[in-house]
Amino acid sequence: MKAIMHETYGFPEVLQYGEIDKPSPGDNEVLVEVHAASLNAGDLSDLKGRPLFIRLLYGLHKPRNTKLGYDFAGRVVQTGKKVKHFEPGDDVFGDLSSFGWGAFAEFVCAPEEAMTRKPANATYEEAAAIPVAAQVALQGLRDKGRIKSGQHVLINGASGGVGTFAVQIAKSYDTQVTAVCSTKNIELVRAIGADYVIDYTREDFTKNGSHYDLILAANGNHSIFQYQRALSKNGSLVVTGGSGTQFFQALVLGPLLSAIGSQKMGAMLMRPSNRDLQFLQMLFKKGKIKSIIDRRYSLNQIAQAMQYLSEGHAKGKIIINIKSNIVKS
Structure with a gap:
């Protein structure tokens, strides 16, 4: 599958777009085909290894985890035998910030508590903008x-x-x-x-x-x-x-x-919460919140997307459209 990786800290020249093995779900995991992801300030920190505590947590000289990306939305394609709340075909959105990251890829495996069902009235892009x-x-x-x-x-x-x-x-x-x-x-x-x-x-x-x-x-x-x-x-x-x-x-x-x-x-630092994801799903369904999307990029344009995020002038969210080669908008 196509994915974004980084084996060293830096920006943006260290980003790698290429093929890696498609993951397989464990007993308590869900395999999701990712349709859209979104950028957060934390993605920049993980990429650059700054501030210093990032390196203390995730690798002093190089990142132990080479994956990137927290927010995702997509469709369930496979579930582990102990998964209770999802089945293939379910549309979901979620937050990988406490579950190994990796949203900037065509597929992702995560425990079911990392996600909830996508609001029926939300596009994949709108849902991917929500989590973090x-x-x-x-x-x-x-x-x-x-x-x-x-x-x-x-x-x-x-x-x-x-x-x-x-x-x-x-x-x-x-x-x-x-x-x-x-x-x-x-x-x-x-x-x-x-x-x-x-x-x-x-x-x-x-x-x-x-x-x-x-x-x-x-x-x-x-x-x-x-x-x-x-x-x-x-x-x-x-x-x-x-x-x-x-x-x-x-x-x-x-x-x-x-x-x-x-x-x-x-x-305050955010604590990922499946209950909060469900609450936000409800707010979106009721029209209490909507996702404001500034620009869209394809997966192979991740360096440009990160550069735009780093400039600090984004209006709302920046989306990575995994499923198509979209030019920024």
Whole structure:
């Protein structure tokens, strides 16, 4: 089968497109023919071996796991004898971030808890856009942020992969949503439900005197003290992305500041959850969320796709169409 591999760290010259053996499912595994995959910031980190903890976890000088790709959507072609919830012909989508990666390939084997059924009203591309980005948004708002109806929620980085899902998920909880993005993305975030929009090229939301009950920082480069200034008295800050400095401050200083005040601040790393995949499937079926797709690439264009992702200007998600040689759109 065709697949993307990397035997050394680097970018993008180390990416290899070629033939590898088609996997066979174990007793508890499902073999899926992949129709579409999507890119995440974690794919870049895995490829480059940065930040340093990536190398400490996955190989100091070269990657122990040469596969790449978390998000996938496709059709079940074979199941292990102990698999209970799927059979050949089922359309599924899932997250391989805790199951060995490998979504950038024509076939993938994974345990059934890595996936759930694709929403019937979603294309493979739309389903492939969901897993990691939407789980980050959901867990950041619901679990870490304790979102409640009636709150005023701000999403920093509202036009990116996590941000576009965060705006929609926050609206599904009946909140007022302020989206922070650049000028060119204002209409996009309004179209997906934002009540208010702040153009960060013209206004700094941490200095305009407004206060928010919950801030989800999916992108950006503000100090934790700037965020603190924009929080309401009992507000919460959840940092899921952005600059390394922003994330590190939230991770280290957030708990300390939270312990001495009424505001709650911290960073969050997503924990893959089959229950959350099912919840997101339900939201998509009900029309509460939709996938915003910026560009599409074929599997042999993965280097171009990674390059575009690294530039940091994607609107929504970048899709890898495994089944056809599509030119970027």
